[in-house]
Amino acid sequence: MPRKSRKAGHNYQFSKQNLDRLFDMLPNPIFVTDRHGNVLLSNSTTALTMDMSVDQLLKSNVRDLVSNGYYTKSYALEAAEKKCVIKGELTTKLNFKQLSTSTPILDEDGNVILVLTTGRSIDPGNMCSSPEKRELLNRRKREVEYLRSYVLDRDTVVAESKSMRQLLLQAHTVAQTDSTVVLHGETGTGKEILAKYLHRHSKRAGEAFIAVNCATLPEHLVESELFGYEKGAFTGASADGKIGLFEAAHRGTLFLDEIAEMPLSLQSKLLRVLETYEVRRLGSHVNRKLDFRLIAATHKDLHKMTVDGTFRTDLFYRLNVIPLQLPPLRDRPEDIVALSFKFFEDFKKKYGPEVQLMPDTLSSLQKYNWPGNVRELRNVVERLVISSLQNYPSEQLLDDNKVYELGSQYDPFRLAGLNGTLKQVTRAVEERYIYQVLNECGGRMGEAAERLGIYRTVLYRKLKSFEKERNEKN
Numbered sequence: 001m002p003r004k005s006r007k008a009g010h011n012y013q014f015s016k017q018n019l020d021r022l023f024d025m026l027p028n029p030i031f032v033t034d035r036h037g038n039v040l041l042s043n044s045t046t047a048l049t050m051d052m053s054v055d056q057l058l059k060s061n062v063r064d065l066v067s068n069g070y071y072t073k074s075y076a077l078e079a080a081e082k083k084c085v086i087k088g089e090l091t092t093k094l095n096f097k098q099l100s101t102s103t104p105i106l107d108e109d110g111n112v113i114l115v116l117t118t119g120r121s122i123d124p125g126n127m128c129s130s131p132e133k134r135e136l137l138n139r140r141k142r143e144v145e146y147l148r149s150y151v152l153d154r155d156t157v158v159a160e161s162k163s164m165r166q167l168l169l170q171a172h173t174v175a176q177t178d179s180t181v182v183l184h185g186e187t188g189t190g191k192e193i194l195a196k197y198l199h200r201h202s203k204r205a206g207e208a209f210i211a212v213n214c215a216t217l218p219e220h221l222v223e224s225e226l227f228g229y230e231k232g233a234f235t236g237a238s239a240d241g242k243i244g245l246f247e248a249a250h251r252g253t254l255f256l257d258e259i260a261e262m263p264l265s266l267q268s269k270l271l272r273v274l275e276t277y278e279v280r281r282l283g284s285h286v287n288r289k290l291d292f293r294l295i296a297a298t299h300k301d302l303h304k305m306t307v308d309g310t311f312r313t314d315l316f317y318r319l320n321v322i323p324l325q326l327p328p329l330r331d332r333p334e335d336i337v338a339l340s341f342k343f344f345e346d347f348k349k350k351y352g353p354e355v356q357l358m359p360d361t362l363s364s365l366q367k368y369n370w371p372g373n374v375r376e377l378r379n380v381v382e383r384l385v386i387s388s389l390q391n392y393p394s395e396q397l398l399d400d401n402k403v404y405e406l407g408s409q410y411d412p413f414r415l416a417g418l419n420g421t422l423k424q425v426t427r428a429v430e431e432r433y434i435y436q437v438l439n440e441c442g443g444r445m446g447e448a449a450e451r452l453g454i455y456r457t458v459l460y461r462k463l464k465s466f467e468k469e470r471n472e473k474n
Contacts, residue, residue: 029098029119035080035112037062046119049092055450069093075102076115083112090119097121157197158339160445161332167324168197174322175201180274182259182319183297185326188373191297192257194326199253204293207252210245215258222266229282246279249292259296259319260305267312274318294319329370329377334445334460336366339374341443343381353388359435363467431466434459 029049031042038061047057050070057065062074071092079086079102087101098119105114159165174181175198183191192211199209217225228244246254256262262270273279274294278287296319305311329336344357361384370376420428434452441448449456 028121029117031057031117033062033076033080033115033117035115037074037077037080040114049094049096049098049119051093053446053450056455059453073100075100076117078102079104079117080112080115083110157193158335158342158443160334160338160443161327163327163332164335167194167326171198171324172201174198174324176203178293180293180319180321181295182302182321182323183295183326184323185297185299186328186373187299188375189326189328190374191299191326192255194324195253195255195257195295195297198295199255199293202253202293204252208249209253209255210249211255211257212245213257215261222263223269224282226266227269227279227281230284241281241283244279244281246273246290246292247288250290251292253293253295256294256296258298260298260300260302260311264310264312267315271312271315271318274315329373333366336370336377337362337438337463338443338445339377340365340381341438341441343378344385344439345442347382347385351385353385355385355388356436356439357384359431359466360470362435363470366467430462434462434466 029043029046031046032040034040039057039059042054042057044054047054050057050065052070060070062076065071066074071090073088073090075086075088075090083104083106085101085103087099089097090100091097098121100117100119102115102117104112105116107113157164157168159168171194181195181198183194185191195211196209199205212226214222224242224244226245228242228247231241273290276287277290277292279290280287302311302316302320306313306316329339340357340362348355365377365380372379434448437451438445438448441451445456445459449459452459454462
């Protein structure tokens with residue numbers, strides 16, 4: 001057992017809170033179990049490599065973790081049984097390969113009271129015989145760094161669905177480079193939000209993020225806006241000249257939204273900028289050397305446009321270094337739930353009504369096709385909240401003639417009408433309580449599952465079961 005120095009004052013005592021903070025600062029996996037394998041203390045890295053939260057891990061036993069596939073082998077139990085240090089390799093649910101070391105801690109009578117387990121990535125020199133394998137391991141390390149940042153900064157991007165989580169993993173890796181990125185996705189899927197995410201997680205995060213919508217710039221001003229101009233360059237020009245958006249993005253990130261709308265006459269000039277990273281203001285004879293990272297976005301098929309002759313082929317291949325595809329909202333129902341709760345809470349704070357997002361409303365939102373994607377969902381949720389201020393019990397909100405009822409302003413558990421068999425009443429109470437917890441957690445599935453004391457997958461199954469029962473009744 002570690003001994004506390006007698007010279008240490010009260011402020012240096014190892015309280016549970018201080019140990020939690022100390023553990024979470026460690027970059028490698030580390031956790032403590034009792035002799036029976038119950039997890040008592042852990043850092044976030046351990047949990048994240050197994051695709052679970054710290055709270056879930058602290059409620060677990062290592063036998064269950066192995067049997068449920070969170071990692072392939074536990075050495076903690078063997079260390080507790082043999083009362084000696086046990087080492088070995090293991091693979092976690094997210095396919096992270098580690099060298100695990102379990103050290104038993106004995107009391108004065110030689111009985112095991114705790115087991116300390118630490119892990120570290122297996123040395124690439126020992127297992128990687130090729131550059132491809134070394135790159136794979138390095139990518140896994142970067143994914144762990146991303147997962148830590150995602151948990152610590154979970155409100156930046158809503159990503160409950162597997163497809164969005166995979167996209168963010170890829171985006172986080174890409175953010176560490178200066179490669180040009182093209183974001184593809186339908187209108188309203190959040191391409192600018194992802195562009196800001198890339199900037200925020202890049203080495204240029206402390207510099208400017210300059211967003212330009214190529215579709216909204218007047219054609220006769222596009223060149224002067226992008227490249228800038230010297231004084232007297234043309235009629236109506238500012239007497240002092242003007243810096244262009246390329247220059248404004250120097251050392252930062254330039255985001256060109258709706259890149260497909262850029263006139264052909266300017267596409268060749270953009271290509272030259274990307275090849276030389278030099279710009280020349282209108283009316284100037286001096287080239288200015290720049291350093292910026294370019295992110296472009298479009299909802300159109302750029303490759304098809306090159307075939308049609310409406311987009312330059314050479315510019316397409318210069319831009320298309322790293323393409324990222326944002327999935328439409330209709331293909332990620334988990335995000336519909338999470339986003340609905342997020343927007344609902346945002347607008348409740350803005351407008352002030354004490355209302356709840358009820359199960360029937362949420363079910364209807366999940367069934368809708370959302371041609372306008374996240375932007376349309378946000379507008380609908382705002383309309384829901386505003387309708388409550390006008391005392392409308394319901395409102396025709398979407399084009400498919402479905403009525404979305406805003407939830408009661410009262411606690412649903414105080415409402416009358418719970419009747420039937422014990423099983424039916426229990427089921428109804430369970431459903432209402434789950435949705436209330438989801439409301440309180442802002443739609444974050446992981447957090448709600450932890451509060452309910454169930455796994456995230458169990459929560460998803462229950463929600464689908466509730467929806468199926470409502471469909472059968474209808």
